[in-house]
Amino acid sequence: MLEAKDEKVFRILSAVVMxxxxxxxxxxxxxxxxxxxxxETSLVRNGYSYFPSEFSLDAYIYMKSSASTFIRAYGxxxxxxxxxxxxxxxxxxxxxxxxxxxxxKYRNVxxxxxxxxxxxxxxxxxxxxxxxxxxxxxxxxAALIIPNLLVNGFxxxxxxxxxxxxxxxxxxxxxxIDGASELRIYFRIMLPLxxxxxxxxxxxxxxxxWNDWINALYYxxxxxxxxxxxxxxxxxxxxxxxxxxxxxxxxxxxAVELPTIAxxxxxxVVGILPILIVLPFTQKYLARGVVMGAVKG
Amino acid sequence: MKTLRRGTFSKNLPLxxxxxxxxxxxxxxxxxPMIGIFIAFKDINFAKxxxxxxxxxxxxxxxxxxxxxxxxxxxxxxxxxxxxxxLGTICSIFIAIFMYELVKKIYSKFLMTGLILPNxxxxxxxxxxxxxxxxxxxxxxxxxxxxxxxIEGINWYAEPKYWPFILVFIHLWKTAxxxxxxxxxxxxxxxxxxxxxxxxxxxxxxKQISMITIPLLKPTIIILVLLSVGRIFNSDFGxxxxxxxxxxxLYSTTQTIDTYVYRALMQLNDVGMSAAAGxxxxxxxxxxxxxxxxxxxxxxxxxxxx
Numbered sequence: 001m002l003e004a005k006d007e008k009v010f011r012i013l014s015a016v017v018m019x020x021x022x023x024x025x026x027x028x029x030x031x032x033x034x035x036x037x038x039x040e041t042s043l044v045r046n047g048y049s050y051f052p053s054e055f056s057l058d059a060y061i062y063m064k065s066s067a068s069t070f071i072r073a074y075g076x077x078x079x080x081x082x083x084x085x086x087x088x089x090x091x092x093x094x095x096x097x098x099x100x101x102x103x104x105k106y107r108n109v110x111x112x113x114x115x116x117x118x119x120x121x122x123x124x125x126x127x128x129x130x131x132x133x134x135x136x137x138x139x140x141x142a143a144l145i146i147p148n149l150l151v152n153g154f155x156x157x158x159x160x161x162x163x164x165x166x167x168x169x170x171x172x173x174x175x176x177i178d179g180a181s182e183l184r185i186y187f188r189i190m191l192p193l194x195x196x197x198x199x200x201x202x203x204x205x206x207x208x209x210w211n212d213w214i215n216a217l218y219y220x221x222x223x224x225x226x227x228x229x230x231x232x233x234x235x236x237x238x239x240x241x242x243x244x245x246x247x248x249x250x251x252x253x254x255a256v257e258l259p260t261i262a263x264x265x266x267x268x269v270v271g272i273l274p275i276l277i278v279l280p281f282t283q284k285y286l287a288r289g290v291v292m293g294a295v296k297g
Numbered sequence: 298m299k300t301l302r303r304g305t306f307s308k309n310l311p312l313x314x315x316x317x318x319x320x321x322x323x324x325x326x327x328x329x330p331m332i333g334i335f336i337a338f339k340d341i342n343f344a345k346x347x348x349x350x351x352x353x354x355x356x357x358x359x360x361x362x363x364x365x366x367x368x369x370x371x372x373x374x375x376x377x378x379x380x381x382x383x384l385g386t387i388c389s390i391f392i393a394i395f396m397y398e399l400v401k402k403i404y405s406k407f408l409m410t411g412l413i414l415p416n417x418x419x420x421x422x423x424x425x426x427x428x429x430x431x432x433x434x435x436x437x438x439x440x441x442x443x444x445x446x447x448i449e450g451i452n453w454y455a456e457p458k459y460w461p462f463i464l465v466f467i468h469l470w471k472t473a474x475x476x477x478x479x480x481x482x483x484x485x486x487x488x489x490x491x492x493x494x495x496x497x498x499x500x501x502x503x504k505q506i507s508m509i510t511i512p513l514l515k516p517t518i519i520i521l522v523l524l525s526v527g528r529i530f531n532s533d534f535g536x537x538x539x540x541x542x543x544x545x546x547l548y549s550t551t552q553t554i555d556t557y558v559y560r561a562l563m564q565l566n567d568v569g570m571s572a573a574a575g576x577x578x579x580x581x582x583x584x585x586x587x588x589x590x591x592x593x594x595x596x597x598x599x600x601x602x603x
Contacts, residue, residue: 010502014398021392022411025474028426029414031437035429047440048429095319098312105309110316115603117327120583123575124558125568126333127326129347151322182311211419214534218563229421233539236425261435268425275417283410286417290478 029272036060036266043261059262063270069231070270076144077227081209084145088205089198091151093159097186100163101172111160117153128218143219144227149208155201158292162197163190200292203285210274232267334579337572357573366557370574374553377537378529380465381472386522388473390514393480394506400485412474420535427467427540454542457550464551467540468533483517484510520593520600527589530582534559554578 031048036059038052046053063070098104099111127147137143167190175185191198213229220226226234337357339350361367392412399405418426430437431453439450453459487510495505532553541551554574561571586602594601 006502011398014395015402018392018395018399018408021474022408025411025415025470028430028470032426032429043435047435048432048437049441091318091322094315098316101312103308104312105305106313110320113320114323117323119586120331121327121579122330122333123572123579125562125572125575126336127330128562129336129568130325130329130333133347146326148326150326151319153323153327156319182315186315207417211417211421213419213421213539217559229419232421232425236428236542264425265429268422268429271422271425272418276414279410279414279417283413286413286475287409287478290475291482 032265032268036262036269038262040259040262048261048265056259056262058259059266062259062263063266070228072224073226073228073231076141076225077210077229080141080144080212080227081206084149084209085202085205087145088150088152089202092155092201093191093194093198094186095151096156096159096163097190099156099160100167102169111157114153114156124218131219138219139222139225140219141225144212144215144225145209147215147219149205149212149215152205154293155205159194159197159201162194162292166197167193196288197292200285200289203282204289207275207282228271232271235267236264334572334576336568337576339569341568341572353569357569358577361570361573361577366552367574369549370552370554370557373537373550374532374555375529377461377464377468377532377553378525380461381468382522382525382529384465384469385473385476386518388469389476390480390511390518392474392477393484394510396477396481397484412477415471416475420533420539423467423471423535424539424542427463428542431463454544455546457547460541460547460550464536464540468536479521480514480517483514487513516597516600519596523589523593524602527586528582530554530578530585532556 031050034050034052035043035048037055037057038049039054039056040058042049042053095110095114099107099114101107131137131143131147135142137146171189171193172185175189180188211229213227213233216226216230220230223231223234333347336347338352338354339347340353340356341347342350396405396408396412399408415423428436431439433439433450433452433454436450436453438453443450451459453463491509491513492505495509500508532555534553534555537551537553538556538559541547544551554577558571558575558578561567561574565571590602
């Protein structure tokens with residue numbers, strides 16, 4: 001009886017602690033959401049607050065007046081996320097497949113070749129000079145997709161391990177006996193049998209592309225190539241970048257000032273929204289990926 | 298013998314062809330820049346081109362290590378990592394233990410989402426979140442926490458002394474929940490009959506945790522800690538550059554090797570210093586990873602990276 005009580009107390013303690021921690025994880029998000037719908041006067045008077053004295057949608061109305069800027073940036077982000085993840089997954093799995101085959105002579109050489117990229121890097125300067133001077137990627141979509149993000153050695157090894165552990169050699173052998181080419185085996189057997197690992201790796205790659213702003217920091221100077229993250233940086237530094245002349249016409253004659261304080265938080269909301277929408281569908285894979293990755297690199 | 302070898306080659310060729318795009322990518326993205334480390338030993342003059350620029354031996358390095366920056370960035374990188382490793386590991390383990398208690402509850406999924414979410418947002422969005430709290434004029438902390446207590450607002454983005462605490466806190470907020478997943482999986486893998494036996498012997502919950510859970514997690518903890526020690530010379534560029542909003546007043550406590558490499562290259566246009574700092578990071582990092590791996594291999598060969 002005493003033990004049961006002890007267990008119960010601990011369970012309640014766990015629920016309380018976890019509840020508080022989850023709250024702590026959510027509260028900052030709540031603050032920016034509330035701040036984004038607070039009126040400018042209440043923000044000036046009380047700062048960002050959970051309990052603003054007055055609500056207002058001015059920040060969003062104002063953003064709507066510059067909708068084309070945001071739509072464009074969203075377009076760039078979606079484009080690099082979809083293309084980068086798709087091409088990256090294809091190249092990653094094409095490289096992982098031969099490495100997984102016990103009868104492929106060069107598999108260990110390739111594994112070392114891939115693995116070494118995780119141990120040593122030439123650093124930022126040589127790669128910056130190479131991409132800008134020799135491949136001339138400055139201000140291109142390629143600069144957002146290719147450097148550092150497209151294929152990652154860790155993911156290659158992860159997919160290889162999955163192929164090795166989950167596709168029986170007999171399946172491949174019988175396909176070979178039936179005369180299937182390697183390309184056909186890869187497309188018709190390996191990929192369909194490896195959907196879980198491909199989705200997991202894809203979720204991580206997609207997230208990396210969506211959240212990336214560093215490639216643009218190095219290689220993009222023209223705002224039309226900014227994805228949503230870099231647009232946010234730019235707006236944070238210079239809110240006037242949005243067509244400031246329209247403020248009074250959009251918000252009516254009484255609005256003499258830009259809702260500059262609220263708009264920063266509205267931008268953060270705009271940046272988080274897509275992640276919040278896909279989170280319920282991807283959560284399972286994110287957790288799985290961590291465990292898969294820990295098994296062995 | 299010869300025909301046999303040709304046989305293996307033609308048999309391996311289609312597989313090799315599949316690997317080519319990936320191999321090419323690594324050659325370009327990783328191996329060519331590795332060769333490019335010679336830049337650190339040159340006085341780069343873009344008019345002459347990188348190959349024709351003059352060799353200057355170790356001059357870039359001796360200039361770099363004569364500056365105060367070299368010491369500051371090395372100290373910051375290592376101390377932040379130590380704090381992240383120690384506190385992050387402790388927080389993640391406790392979260393995992395509490396989380397596992399609630400594993401059967403319906404709301405545990407909701408808790409999990411809440412704890413993973415901070416790790417999914419970009420550093421840019423995170424910097425906006427932090428700005429909402431720390432901004433001197435409108436920030437939540439100055440206006441809603443300090444003002445009611447009668448404490449004068451702090452100009453956070455100009456006071457370097459607070460940033461070690463701020464950055465450690467932000468890092469924990471962002472990663473501790475996500476980091477607990479791995480410990481959660483390890484706890485789920487523990488044989489439940491051990492707990493049953495302990496309960497029969499009258500072990501309290503605290504005893505069960507300290508005498509069963511923690512000791513059985515020890516191998517996982519050791520491996521994960523060692524692997525992070527191998528990366529102690531690396532820092533998250535975004536956390537140290539974007540979250541403090543690149544504020545010059547904060548460099549003394551926010552400069553890490555990664556931010557220095559970026560600033561030297563892109564803001565000061567000092568290719569030599571940047572390349573030297575980058576190579577310094579790569580070489581020390583490589584030595585650390587190899588050393589740590591040798592230690593991990595000694596403890597448990599299955600957990601070694603290579």
